[in-house]
Amino acid sequence: MLSVDILVRFTRVKDYLPVVLLVIPLVFLISPVNLFTSKTVIIFFSNLFLTAFCFTFNDVEDAEDDFLDLEKRGRNPVASGELSFWQGYFISFLLLSLGLSLLVFISYQIFLLGVIMSLMGFIYSWKPLRLKSIPLVDVISHVIFLGVLQFLITYLTFRLPDYSMIPFLMIIIPFSVLIELFGELKDYEVDKKTNINNSIQNLSRFKIKIFTLSLLGTIVIGFSLVLYTIPPEFRAFNFSITLLVGIIGLIRIGRRARQYI
Secondary structure, eight states, X not given: OOOHHHHHHHHTHHXXXXXXXTHHHHHHXXXXXXXXXXXXXXXXXXXXXXXXXXXXXXXXXXXXXXTTSHHHHHHOHHHHTSSOHHHHHHHHHHHHHHHXXXXXXXXXXXXXXXXXXXXXXXXHHOTTTOGGGSTTHHHHHHHIIIIIHHHHHHHHHHSXXXXXXXXXXXXXXXXXXXXXXXXXXXXXXXXXXXXXXXXGGGSOHHHHHHHHHHHHHHHHHHXXXXXXXXXXXXXXXXXXXXXXXXXXXXXHHXXXXXHHO
């Protein structure tokens, strides 16, 4: 029987909800006048549902591998047998349908970006292709669908493409790379058992440390540029929000980094 606990564990909402919540301050930084509009609500929930689809589909595809690890078996309801494969697929594609349906209310262009994001999330985990098991491709694909496309869906809903996108991408791309690498480090042993040859297995600890520090430096520069480009009329409040988000993000990354490098 489907329970709230099973649904929370299956969607892994606790893992990404803090990141998806950043959509709200991002909207404020992009277009302050549109913060309290229906578009913000739609973009938030579509991001939430599409991200949940990527995570749940990944858990269904990884269920047989996760069964080999006691910790991952306990977290993944499909691996533990609490959900059948078909129930897992149904929930996953229901989340996909909800997320894409919401984007139709924005524009067909934004809907198309959502489709591309979902497709990338699908082939990232789908066993016949499984981009997550190809070195370098795993990181690039993760950055595209759980990073760049999420950002573009939000940004282009409220604003035409311009140079102001660059500082945000300088934050989002390295952040997404770090999340992927830390996830691969966490799953290193079980991935090795199941012959998943991803990027982290081809990097030495020294290279990981240098690479991580470089990415953190890029994130700091990105935040500095965002602060510099804030319009004067919104500078005080936007500065506070950006600084708060930046500190929280860097603390979170720093904690994860200390576990592995």
